Amino acid sequence: MGTTAIAEIWQEVLGVPVADDDDFFALGGQSLAAMEVVAAVRRRLGVSVRVRVLLEHPVLADFAEQLGRAGEGGADRS
Numbered sequence: 001m002g003t004t005a006i007a008e009i010w011q012e013v014l015g016v017p018v019a020d021d022d023d024f025f026a027l028g029g030q031s032l033a034a035m036e037v038v039a040a041v042r043r044r045l046g047v048s049v050r051v052r053v054l055l056e057h058p059v060l061a062d063f064a065e066q067l068g069r070a071g072e073g074g075a076d077r078s
Helices: 006-012 029-043 051-056 058-073
Strands: none
Touching: 006 029, 006 058, 029 051, 051 058
16 A cells, blocks of 8 residues: 555644654654544545554554555454
8 A cells, every 4th residue: 555645644633744754653643643543544545454553563654564454454454
């Protein structure tokens, strides 16, 4: 899965520009924002993942890779 749509979600939730190598928590993300990201990913991209996936893969490119796996049925889905 590409990072563009995910970056847009992060930008909206965090209110800052993001790049592929940015860390969600270094940008100011916290648990409530992580839940908002996961809900937005589910709504917009149709991919359901646990918040834990973002907590364990906080770099945008890594999170996007995990979402790609979830979309294929291979990651930790909720």
